[in-house]
Amino acid sequence: MANILDGLKLSKQIKQEIKEEVAQYVNKSFRPPHLSAVLVGNNGASVTYVDNKIKDCHAVGFRSSLVKLPGNINENELLQEIKKLNEDKDLDGFIVQLPLPDHIDQEKIIMAIDPEKDVDGFHPQNFGKMALEMESFLPATPYGIMTMLKRYNVPTQGKNVVVIGRSRIVGRPMSILMSRKGYPGDATVTLTHSKTQNLQDFTKNADIVITALGVPNFLKGSMIKKGAVIIDVGITRIDDSTKERGFYLAGDVDYNDVSEKASWITPVPGGVGPMTRAMLLKNTLIAYKKNING
Ligand SMILES: NC(=O)C1=CN([C@@H]2O[C@H](COP(=O)(O)OP(=O)(O)OC[C@H]3O[C@@H](n4cnc5c(N)ncnc54)[C@H](OP(=O)(O)O)[C@@H]3O)[C@@H](O)[C@H]2O)C=CC1
Ligand SMILES: Nc1nc(=O)c2c([nH]1)NC[C@@H]1CN(c3ccc(C(=O)N[C@@H](CCC(=O)O)C(=O)O)cc3)C=[N+]21
Numbered sequence: 379m380a381n382i383l384d385g386l387k388l389s390k391q392i393k394q395e396i397k398e399e400v401a402q403y404v405n406k407s408f409r410p411p412h413l414s415a416v417l418v419g420n421n422g423a424s425v426t427y428v429d430n431k432i433k434d435c436h437a438v439g440f441r442s443s444l445v446k447l448p449g450n451i452n453e454n455e456l457l458q459e460i461k462k463l464n465e466d467k468d469l470d471g472f473i474v475q476l477p478l479p480d481h482i483d484q485e486k487i488i489m490a491i492d493p494e495k496d497v498d499g500f501h502p503q504n505f506g507k508m509a510l511e512m513e514s515f516l517p518a519t520p521y522g523i524m525t526m527l528k529r530y531n532v533p534t535q536g537k538n539v540v541v542i543g544r545s546r547i548v549g550r551p552m553s554i555l556m557s558r559k560g561y562p563g564d565a566t567v568t569l570t571h572s573k574t575q576n577l578q579d580f581t582k583n584a585d586i587v588i589t590a591l592g593v594p595n596f597l598k599g600s601m602i603k604k605g606a607v608i609i610d611v612g613i614t615r616i617d618d619s620t621k622e623r624g625f626y627l628a629g630d631v632d633y634n635d636v637s638e639k640a641s642w643i644t645p646v647p648g649g650v651g652p653m654t655r656a657m658l659l660k661n662t663l664i665a666y667k668k669n670i671n672g
């Protein structure tokens with residue numbers, strides 16, 4: 379049976395470290411770090427994530443604010459809101475929760491965010507710096523996975539890594555980070571997607587498989603090599619009236635099947651998700667320190 383990469387436990391540890399660091403600044407009479415989230419509309423999953431981010435902020439001593447906007451807001455109005463956040467001297471970082479409604483050009487919105495406040499690391503300036511191995515804000519989910527690999531001492535040098543999914547927020551940045559020099563990185567990376575042919579030929583040869591496609595139970599034990607490390611990013615809400623919340627969360631990995639063959643595996647929930655949240659706080663702390671220290 380595979381060992382568990384316990385993202386929930388690790389995220390608590392990281393939040394504790396952040397909390398202690400914040401307390402040191404506040405004890406020296408500095409203002410606390412401040413993170414803001416922009417939420418357009420009321421998509422159920424998005425509301426949950428944003429609410430959780432606010433709770434996380436309070437837990438570590440950050441100030442937080444929520445900019446809640448109606449789903450029918452137009453692009454210019456949203457750009458005005460972003461301008462205000464960019465200019466707010468007391469705000470260290472903010473995120474615009476994705477996906478945005480279809481009538482809004484996501485690209486335009488991301489481009490409007492001040493790269494120094496872009497704690498999601500989605501702005502092309504940060505994304506480009508990441509690809510060039512320069513210092514930048516790293517997207518929280520891939521950053522969380524890198525941190526998890528590091529803290530659990532999972533070897534990555536020279537390993538075959540297969541990433542499934544090429545989104546700008548998870549798959550693509552993940553593939554870039556694992557291909558960068560140093561640890562965790564120095565891997566031989568294959569980025570796969572819906573047009574990939576014979577995916578199994580790649581996954582069966584992988585030492586590390588990172589699934590970020592959003593298809594429940596997609597990865598089966600038969601698709602992996604014995605002893606592989608499995609990182610499950612996928613989170614899909616499955617309606618289930620017997621559950622308290624009316625749904626349960628499913629990863630992209632057939633957990634029971636795969637965990638018999640894997641050496642390490644992330645659970646869903648309790649794996650990558652909590653790490654994502656912890657790394658958003660980490661990025662905000664980095665932005666804060668730059669502001670405080672000038
Ligand atoms: N745990 C966490 O912190 C986070 C979890 N998530 C979850 O991760 C999952 C992925 O999210 P996101 O990256 O935004 O997803 P997207 O829907 O933006 O991208 C999905 C990717 O998977 C590829 N894909 C879809 N079906 C297949 C298939 N059958 N075989 C191979 N590739 C396929 C798509 O290919 P193509 O490009 O050709 O369309 C695309 O590149 C979702 O479940 C999401 O909820 C997301 C963010 C954070
Ligand atoms: N601008 C932007 N930045 C994001 O980082 C971003 C986004 N938009 N849009 C949506 C995705 C998704 N995402 C998750 C964050 C936390 C959990 C998480 O905490 N998951 C818990 C479970 C949470 C629950 O119980 O619902 C877990 O896996 O254990 C999941 C998914 C961030 N995203």
Ligand SMILES: [Mg+2]
Nearest residue numbers: 648649650651
């Ligand atoms: Mg998870």
